[in-house]
Amino acid sequence: MMNFDVLTIFPEMFDPFWAHGIIRRAIEHKKIFTSTVNIRDYARDRHQVTDDRPYGGGSGMVMKPEPLAGAIRAATRRTPTAVTVLLTPQGRPFDQNMAKELASFDGLVLICGRYEGVDERICHDLIDYEISIGDYVLTGGELAAMIIVEAVTRLIPGTLGGENAAENDSFSNGLLEHAHYTRPRIFEGREVPEVLLSGHHQEIERWRLESSLMRTLLKRSDLLHQKSLNRQEIEILDKWRRKINNIIELHHKKDAE
Numbered sequence: 378m379m380n381f382d383v384l385t386i387f388p389e390m391f392d393p394f395w396a397h398g399i400i401r402r403a404i405e406h407k408k409i410f411t412s413t414v415n416i417r418d419y420a421r422d423r424h425q426v427t428d429d430r431p432y433g434g435g436s437g438m439v440m441k442p443e444p445l446a447g448a449i450r451a452a453t454r455r456t457p458t459a460v461t462v463l464l465t466p467q468g469r470p471f472d473q474n475m476a477k478e479l480a481s482f483d484g485l486v487l488i489c490g491r492y493e494g495v496d497e498r499i500c501h502d503l504i505d506y507e508i509s510i511g512d513y514v515l516t517g518g519e520l521a522a523m524i525i526v527e528a529v530t531r532l533i534p535g536t537l538g539g540e541n542a543a544e545n546d547s548f549s550n551g552l553l554e555h556a557h558y559t560r561p562r563i564f565e566g567r568e569v570p571e572v573l574l575s576g577h578h579q580e581i582e583r584w585r586l587e588s589s590l591m592r593t594l595l596k597r598s599d600l601l602h603q604k605s606l607n608r609q610e611i612e613i614l615d616k617w618r619r620k621i622n623n624i625i626e627l628h629h630k631k632d633a634e
């Protein structure tokens with residue numbers, strides 16, 4: 378059971394998010410529990426203000442510490458073992474490994490920053506993780522929080538249709554996923570690779586690994602630098618290296634003639 382508490386000044390943004398697809402199914406099957414907390418509810422003043430001008434001057438507004446602290450403390454009282462996550466472009470870059478790390482906790486309190494930033498004293502005392510979903514700037518952490526909820530939820534056993542569908546995903550083994558095909562067998566003149574129709578399980582697995590490796594090499598060769606390769610993977614890369622070498626040698630020979 379994973380508990381997601383989202384703290385935001387726009388809780389309505391999450392209503393459609395909780396209501397669709399695997400998130401909805403995970404809630405219905407009690408694999409995850411979700412709550413959206415309006416930070417404004419923890420503002421004490423009459424107008425329930427959550428932002429203020431920055432000390433030292435300058436443009437933009439800063440999220441006040443008191444409402445945020447109140448909302449975070451209330452959430453961690455409900456789930457004392459939860460870790461607190463601030464979404465910010467200054468955080469650690471989010472990736473599949475971090476999704477796995479977060480999936481190992483039984484509660485995440487996701488704090489959506491808004492305006493130009495949150496008061497620094499919040500970060501010091503109440504935040505376990507600062508996470509960025511990429512090197513670009515959003516107006517707030519809401520979309521980032523949804524991305525984290527989705528990436529973490531699909532790692533929880535029983536949330537995906539297939540038995541172990543997440544294990545075959547791109548990045549889960551350091552490679553991009555293999556190519557996929559469905560009916561019809563011929564679409565606009567392009568055929569499905571023969572081996573996939575053969576019913577030969579072992580050959581299909583080998584073809585998929587090869588597809589996976591070549592796609593990773595062509596689209597994201599940086600991933601191959603980080604990954605430790607097993608013998609079969611090296612064998613496949615070596616086969617392609619020999620193919621490419623043969624082509625090059627043939628050209629050299631032609632040039633020499």
Ligand code: ADE
Nearest residue numbers: 464465466509510515521
């Ligand atoms: N808030 C604004 N930009 C963000 C980003 N890139 N990642 C996470 N939270 C953000």
